[in-house]
Every structure is written in C-alpha cells, then in structure tokens.
Amino acid sequence: MDIEQVRQAYASVAELYIGLFGSRQQVHPDDLAFIGRHLAGRTGTVLDLGCGPGHITGHLYSLGADATGIDMVPEFIAHARAAHPSVRYQLGSMEDLDVADHSIAGILAWYSLIHLPPQDLDGVLAGFRRAMAPAGRLVLGFFDGDEVAAFDHKVVTAFRWPVDEISERLTRIGFTEVERLRRPSDGAHRPHAAIAAVTTEG
Ligand SMILES: C[S@@+](CC[C@H](N)C(=O)[O-])C[C@H]1O[C@@H](n2cnc3c(N)ncnc32)[C@H](O)[C@@H]1O
Numbered sequence: 782m783d784i785e786q787v788r789q790a791y792a793s794v795a796e797l798y799i800g801l802f803g804s805r806q807q808v809h810p811d812d813l814a815f816i817g818r819h820l821a822g823r824t825g826t827v828l829d830l831g832c833g834p835g836h837i838t839g840h841l842y843s844l845g846a847d848a849t850g851i852d853m854v855p856e857f858i859a860h861a862r863a864a865h866p867s868v869r870y871q872l873g874s875m876e877d878l879d880v881a882d883h884s885i886a887g888i889l890a891w892y893s894l895i896h897l898p899p900q901d902l903d904g905v906l907a908g909f910r911r912a913m914a915p916a917g918r919l920v921l922g923f924f925d926g927d928e929v930a931a932f933d934h935k936v937v938t939a940f941r942w943p944v945d946e947i948s949e950r951l952t953r954i955g956f957t958e959v960e961r962l963r964r965p966s967d968g969a970h971r972p973h974a975a976i977a978a979v980t981t982e983g
Contacts, residue, residue: 791936792856821846822845828887828912962975
C-alpha cells in the first residue's frame with residue numbers, strides 16, 4: 782500500500798466520507814476540546830495535515846487559530862474551500878511539506894497517519910519536527926491498540942498503535958508528550974487515542 786493507493790481510496794469515497802464525518806458535530810466533544818486546548822491559542826501558523834473535509838481546520842479557525850488545511854485528495858480540498866471560504870486549504874502531502882524549517886507553531890495530524898506503513902512513521906514525524914518553531918505543539922489522533930497491527934479499515938488498510946509506542950517515538954524525534962487522551966471502544970467506534978506534544982528544546 783502506497784500513498785497513491787491511499788489517495789485513490791479516499792477520492793473514491795470522498796462524498797460518502799464528507800457526509801459521514803465532515804462536520805465538527807460529528808467529532809467527539811472531548812476530542813474537539815483536546816485539539817482546541819493545544820492548538821487554538823498558538824501564535825503563528827497551525828497546519829491541519831490530512832485535513833480531509835476540512836471541518837477541524839474550520840473549527841480551529843473559528844477559535845482564532847491561523848489554520849491551514851492540507852490534504853492530498855482534491856475532492857476534499859474542493860469541499861473544504863466551499864464549506865469554509867475564509868480558511869486556507871492546500872492540495873499537498875504531509876510527507877513533503879512545502880514550509881520553511883522552524884516556521885510552524887502547531888501541527889494537527891488527526892487520523893491522517895493511520896495508513897502509513899509503520900516503518901515510514903518516524904520519517905514523517907521527523908519532517909513535522911523540522912517544520913516546527915520553538916515550543917511548537919503537535920497533536921495526533923489515531924486508533925489505539927496493544928501492539929502495532931494492520932486492520933481492514935473501511936477506506937483502506939490502517940494501523941493501530943499503542944500510545945506508549947507513539948510517545949516513545951515522539952521522544953526520540955524531539956517532542957515531549959504533554960497530554961494524552963484514550964477512549965475505549967463503545968461498540969460502534971474502535972479504541973481511540975490522542976497525544977499532544979511540545980518540541981523538546983536544546
Ligand atoms: C481518516 S482521514 C482523516 C481526515 C480528517 N483529519 C478527519 O479527522 O476527518 C485521513 C486523511 O488523511 C489524508 N492523508 C493521508 N495521507 C496523506 C498524506 N501523505 N498527505 C496528505 N494527506 C494525507 C487522506 O487523504 C484523508 O483525508
């Protein structure tokens with residue numbers, strides 16, 4: 782599975798995905814609060830990487846963040862621009878960020894690293910780290926699990942990750958965890974985790 786397969790998989794279900802998941806009302810209130818608490822008050826650009834329909838970017842913008850959404854699926858970017866005309870959205874890949882080093886105040890990657898082959902995760906996180914300004918804040922949302930394992934996600938194969946494993950990788954790459962949130966399965970949703978981290982300075 783490569784990035785082109787993931788892009789095509791989302792493009793083929795974009796309309797359905799937007800209907801099911803594309804508004805802030807469809808995001809758990811605890812998650813909106815977590816994201817807002819770590820990213821809304823930052824001075825400087827906040828990137829929502831793999832923004833999908835752009836609803837969380839719009840939420841951050843409504844909270845006063847200088848937010849830009851980036852996704853590799855043109856259908857999502859077109860929808861996001863129409864739904865949130867005041868917000869910036871760009872077609873692009875989070876694996877090849879077109880930003881200066883140390884220029885970004887915050888990054889959100891909400892369920893957008895889930896399809897990455899595990900061996901590629903550290904490289905992508907290192908790219909995020911390079912983009913981050915001092916005291917930059919990173920927020921990740923992902924499927925929680927006891928071990929790194931692939932599963933049949935409805936769109937395309939995804940991976941679940943232990944929170945401690947993500948946290949340790951972040952530490953090695955130059956981030957320090959500041960908060961985590963976990964929610965067990967409720968039958969309808971898989972176990973969920975989120976981590977907020979700040980760049981480790983010095
Ligand atoms: C599960 S969706 C999450 C979308 C959105 N963050 C949300 O919470 O609804 C995963 C998103 O990540 C995007 N994505 C995956 N890999 C990407 C990459 N390398 N660059 C940009 N976007 C990517 C997909 O196009 C898709 O929109």
